[in-house]
Amino acid sequence: MTMAIFRAALLQLLHDRGALLLSLFVPAVFFLIFAEIFATAASDEVQVHVAVVDEVRSADSTALLAALEREATVTIVPDVNDRQAALDLVRRGTADVALIVRADGESLADAAGLAAPPLLLLVDPSRNVAATVLSGQLQRAYFAALPDLAVGRVSELIGTEFTEFSAEQQAEIDSGLAGLRESARSGERGGWSFEELLDHQNVVGQTAALNHIAYYAGAVAFMFLLFASAQNAVGILDDQAAGILDRIAAGPGGIIVVVNGRFMFLVLQGMVQGTVIFGVAWLLYGVDVPGNFGAWLLISFCSAVLAAGLGLLLVTACRTRAQAQILPTVVILIMSAIGGSMVPRFFMPEWLQTLGWITPNTWALEAYSGLFWRGEPLLALLPRAAGLFGVGMLALAISYLLARRLVER
Numbered sequence: 001m002t003m004a005i006f007r008a009a010l011l012q013l014l015h016d017r018g019a020l021l022l023s024l025f026v027p028a029v030f031f032l033i034f035a036e037i038f039a040t041a042a043s044d045e046v047q048v049h050v051a052v053v054d055e056v057r058s059a060d061s062t063a064l065l066a067a068l069e070r071e072a073t074v075t076i077v078p079d080v081n082d083r084q085a086a087l088d089l090v091r092r093g094t095a096d097v098a099l100i101v102r103a104d105g106e107s108l109a110d111a112a113g114l115a116a117p118p119l120l121l122l123v124d125p126s127r128n129v130a131a132t133v134l135s136g137q138l139q140r141a142y143f144a145a146l147p148d149l150a151v152g153r154v155s156e157l158i159g160t161e162f163t164e165f166s167a168e169q170q171a172e173i174d175s176g177l178a179g180l181r182e183s184a185r186s187g188e189r190g191g192w193s194f195e196e197l198l199d200h201q202n203v204v205g206q207t208a209a210l211n212h213i214a215y216y217a218g219a220v221a222f223m224f225l226l227f228a229s230a231q232n233a234v235g236i237l238d239d240q241a242a243g244i245l246d247r248i249a250a251g252p253g254g255i256i257v258v259v260n261g262r263f264m265f266l267v268l269q270g271m272v273q274g275t276v277i278f279g280v281a282w283l284l285y286g287v288d289v290p291g292n293f294g295a296w297l298l299i300s301f302c303s304a305v306l307a308a309g310l311g312l313l314l315v316t317a318c319r320t321r322a323q324a325q326i327l328p329t330v331v332i333l334i335m336s337a338i339g340g341s342m343v344p345r346f347f348m349p350e351w352l353q354t355l356g357w358i359t360p361n362t363w364a365l366e367a368y369s370g371l372f373w374r375g376e377p378l379l380a381l382l383p384r385a386a387g388l389f390g391v392g393m394l395a396l397a398i399s400y401l402l403a404r405r406l407v408e409r
Contacts, residue, residue, distance in 0.1 A: 047350045048133050051077045051086040051095035055103035056118075065101070067141035074137050075350075083122075090122050090203045091374045093366075096130035098122035098203075099138070105199070117199040124203055135198060142197075217281040218368030219341040222303055222361055223332070224277075225270045229311025230328035232266060236312075236403065237321050255403045259316075263308050263396055270304030292371050295378045299367045302388035306360050309395030316402035335359040363387055 052068075054061050069076050077095045080086050086098035098121065105116040119138070123131045236258065278296065281287040289296055314331055318324040336342050338352060339361025345353050356362040367384040370376040 047073055047075055048130050048137070049075045049077055049094070049096045050134060051080045051089045051098040051122075053080055053083055053086050053098070054101045055083070056101050056107075058107075060107075061101040063145040064138075064142060067145035068099075068138055071137045071141060073133065087122050087203050090124055092376075093124075093369070093374065096127050097124075097134050099134065102199075117197050119197050120199045120201060122201055122203050131200065138198075213281055213285045214287050214372035215344070215365070215369055217278055217287060218365050218372075219336075219361075221274045221277040221300075222307070222364040223336045223341040225273055225304060225307035226310065226332045226335070227329070228269060228273060229266045229307045230314055230332060231311075232269065233262060233311040233315040233328075234321065234324050236262060236315060237318070237324055256400055259312060259396070259399055259403050263312060263399075266308035266311060267301075267304045270307050271300060274300040274304065287372055295371050295381055298378075298385050299364070299371065299381065299388075302385045302392070303360075303364045303367075306364075306388045306392035306395070309392035309399065310360065312399040313395040313402070316399045316405075335361050338362075340365050360388060360391060 050068075052065060054065060068074055077089060080089065080095075080098075083098075083100055086095065086100065089095040090098050100120040100122065102116065102118060102120045105118045105120070107118060121131050121134065278287065278289050278300075282289040311328065314328040315324050318327055336359075339345075339356045339359035340348075341361045345356055345362070345365075348356070363384050367381055367388070370381055370384070
């Protein structure tokens with residue numbers, strides 16, 4: 001009897017080619033996505049987008065920035081004219097970090113330690129990893145382009161703190177430093193720690209922890225909206241198997257009545273889920289939901305519309321309940337992985353970050369991050385909210401067509 005049950009289950013899977021394909025092929029695809037994400041995050045290939053402003057425009061600063069631009073993991077954001085523009089780019093997330101060669105600081109060539117450090121990093125506290133990566137690349141560029149300044153600082157420290165150089169010794173040092181600069185121009189490198197040349201400034205008032213909580217509140221809320229919508233939309237297939245769908249579809253409203261009823265329920269369910277998650281984020285962690293209630297309500301409603309429409313679309317596209325149990329789950333997991341619901345998009349390779357824009361997860365996360373993280377006004381958030389709502393309604397319209405196929409079988 002045991003073998004008979006086993007054989008029946010095996011034959012059922014083999015005869016349902018769609019379910020067989022999803023159960024065997026798609027998990028491998030899902031593994032490849034995560035392998036690519038974590039292989040990049042664990043290597044030195046994390047791309048850092050840097051907004052650069054040279055307020056000094058000296059020979060030293062020009063050489064330093066040219067060496068930095070040659071670093072493979074650094075991408076310079078073009079057309080940044082001043083410090084305020086760089087700060088805005090970091091706040092919006094267009095740049096991961098900004099580098100300012102500051103005019104109000106000490107000189108790269110002759111720093112006495114009396115003024116501010118010559119290099120300023122404008123950092124979103126939630127992207128401290130970007131600042132750390134840039135500091136390492138900036139240090140390497142500094143040694144490559146300006147080794148004479150690095151060694152000069154060491155000799156200055158020795159001369160002031162430990163001993164005093166004679167005129168002849170100082171002349172030899174100066175001559176050697178000139179030789180180091182010539183060697184650097186030919187591609188050789190030196191080595192020296194230069195943390196004292198760097199200053200850090202946060203571009204937002206919130207802490208990194210609070211920004212991360214706001215990010216993951218949106219990430220978790222939207223991902224579970226998708227899962228819950230797909231799970232409850234499977235009820236349409238249950239109604240079809242029980243013959244209920246055919247009886248309702250024969251009425252005046254047709255199949256659209258069934259789809260609309262499910263859609264309204266899923267939108268309400270999504271709003272309740274989002275309210276619970278963000279309510280916890282507000283009460284326990286201080287995410288300012290009441291202060292941004294209107295914009296939050298708009299984004300959450302549009303997100304619920306999209307999740308409901310997409311859930312219905314994925315379920316009505318399936319021909320069997322077995323497919324409906326696998327396909328929506330796999331699609332939602334892949335979208336969540338690519339779109340940033342599971343792993344912050346910063347850790348992904350650049351091509352995967354770009355690919356994430358085809359997923360609704362990225363749209364919803366960018367809307368929530370713009371509201372709670374970057375403090376964007378409602379007007380700036382409207383295009384993202386409209387995109388979520390529009391795609392949700394388009395998915396609902398396609399669901400009407402696919403649902404008709406269920407009653408025609």
